[in-house]
Amino acid sequence: MKLASPMEVYHALLAHYGEQHWWPAESPFEMMVGAILTQNTNWNNVEKALDNLREANVLEADVLATCNRETLETWIRPAGFFRQKTERLFKLCMFYHEREGIKGMKRWPMKTLRHFLLDVHGIGPETADSILLYAIEKPIFVVDSYTKRIFHRLGILPERIQKYDDVQHFFHQRTANALSLYQQFHALIVIHAKDHCRKKPQCDACPLLHCCQSGCAIQQG
DNA sequence: ACCCAGGGTCATA
DNA sequence: TATGACCATGGG
Numbered sequence: 001m002k003l004a005s006p007m008e009v010y011h012a013l014l015a016h017y018g019e020q021h022w023w024p025a026e027s028p029f030e031m032m033v034g035a036i037l038t039q040n041t042n043w044n045n046v047e048k049a050l051d052n053l054r055e056a057n058v059l060e061a062d063v064l065a066t067c068n069r070e071t072l073e074t075w076i077r078p079a080g081f082f083r084q085k086t087e088r089l090f091k092l093c094m095f096y097h098e099r100e101g102i103k104g105m106k107r108w109p110m111k112t113l114r115h116f117l118l119d120v121h122g123i124g125p126e127t128a129d130s131i132l133l134y135a136i137e138k139p140i141f142v143v144d145s146y147t148k149r150i151f152h153r154l155g156i157l158p159e160r161i162q163k164y165d166d167v168q169h170f171f172h173q174r175t176a177n178a179l180s181l182y183q184q185f186h187a188l189i190v191i192h193a194k195d196h197c198r199k200k201p202q203c204d205a206c207p208l209l210h211c212c213q214s215g216c217a218i219q220q221g
Numbered sequence: 222a223c224c225c226a227g228g229g230t231c232a233t234a
Numbered sequence: 235t236a237t238g239a240c241c242a243t244g245g246g
Contacts, residue, residue: 023227039228045244046227080243084229124229144227190227224246232239 003154006174010181013188016207017195020187028102028135030059035130036088036122037079043194048078061101065093088122095120102135110138125164133186139179141171142186146193 003009025031033053037046050059052075058064064072073086095116099105105113110132117128125143132138143164151157161167175181192207 035227038226040226040241041228042226042244044226045242048244078243080226081228081241082243084241088229122229126228130227142227146227186227193227226243226245228241230240232237234235234237 003156005156006151006171009151009154009156010175010185010188012207013192014184017188017191020184020191022183022187023130023134025134027059029061029096031135032092032096032131033059033064033089035127035135036085036092037076039081039085039127041080045078045080049076052076052078061093061096064089065097084122091120091122105136110136110140113138114140125168129168130186133179133182137179139177139182141168141175141182143167143171144186144189146189147171147186150189150193 003012023031023034025034030050034046034050037049053059053064056075058067058072058075069086069090072089073082076082076085076089079085099116105116108116113136114128114132117123117131118125123131129140129142132140133142148157148162148167152159157167157170161170175185196207
């Protein structure tokens with residue numbers, strides 16, 4: 001049988017990997033820090049940076065904001081792009097304070113808060129939506145490079161649809177507007193990419209069938 | 222030695 | 235609007 005819709009892919013992934021409890025973070029603020037650090041960066045490297053921050057006891061917005069710039073650069077160096085990301089973390093702290101923390105942010109409608117997030121220098125659409133979905137707990141579909149590659153390759157997402165907001169709209173129109181669904185969907189896509197596509201690119205037991213059956217969507221790009 | 226990783230910004234045409 | 239350069243480290 002051929003996978004022909006986003007929800008069929010979702011159920012195939014869910015059946016194969018089981019329920020996911022994401023994002024890997026101990027607090028909403030740590031989640032936001034991780035969202036910045038993982039930009040175009042392997043999560044393995046992000047964990048090293050997060051470990052340094054945890055050990056230094058600076059994984060709180062008001063504490064992190066007072067850190068010395070050079071010291072912070074040293075802590076997050078393993079995550080790469082450390083100068084940009086240090087600057088972005090300071091901006092994140094400012095935003096967090098000005099919006100009065102998670103509770104303050106939750107008072108706004110999702111669309112409004114999304115604009116606020118996008119106004120922060122260094123927070124783009126994927127980072128903003130990840131934060132909305134996992135830290136603010138708003139139902140929104142996160143688009144990443146895996147999503148586009150896999151769904152284009154499966155023939156579900158038309159090739160003409162490339163822009164972030166267009167891809168997101170495509171999924172919003174074809175899925176239930178549910179927090180848990182979107183949280184798990186994104187997690188499952190990432191886990192499938194890491195655990196399956198990267199390690200077993202030619203595997204004929206790919207849970208997404210056409211994704212990996214004749215060359216992995218991830219590796220072929 | 223190469224390629225990639227859970228993006229985003231900026232300059233240029 | 236749409237490409238390309240740049241950011242930087244660590245694992246496969």
